[in-house]
Amino acid sequence: MVPWACGIDGCDAVFEDVESAVLHQTREHQRHECKVCGTIVPDGYFAIRHAFDEHTRAEYVRAYDADSAAVRRREKVKREIETEADLQTVVERLDGSP
Template identity: 65%
Template sequence: MAWECGISGCGSVFADVESAVIHQATEHERRECKVCGTVVPDGYLAIRHAFTEHSRAEYVRAYGANSEDVRKREELLEEIEEVADLESIVTELR
């Protein structure tokens, strides 16, 4: 399965999810979390931060999201975390 970088305008494709996440963290601008102000890598890691550090209600309020937006991101997190070797991503990014 190929993994495409979901950051707007990128379109880069990777053979594995770990490479896609590392690409997002190293090749794209970091973003400031609208809930707490923490600066995080864009893409998967930004979504993971928002959904593990904050409530869904905080996310919805801060980002103007709706239930479909939340559902899409939860599904993406689940899909990635089912197959990704998160430890290898952390090791690579250190």
């Protein structure tokens, strides 16, 4: 099994499963304010998902002064997490379910 790294602001926390990494990002890091619309979201995966599900790539590039490599990198992270993670388990654990 490949370990999952947090990756936020130089955080070097590593987890055995992707769900634990996403939970860590959500619980242990400050919220992120979307530069496109001002919505406050958890940093990490949920911020990436918000940006690419709610806004166009062009809006993201303009708001974050990003280049195509940054967009591709974040799209890859989003795709890998969504391929591997049981996001329903993440939501249940965030809601306090066992």
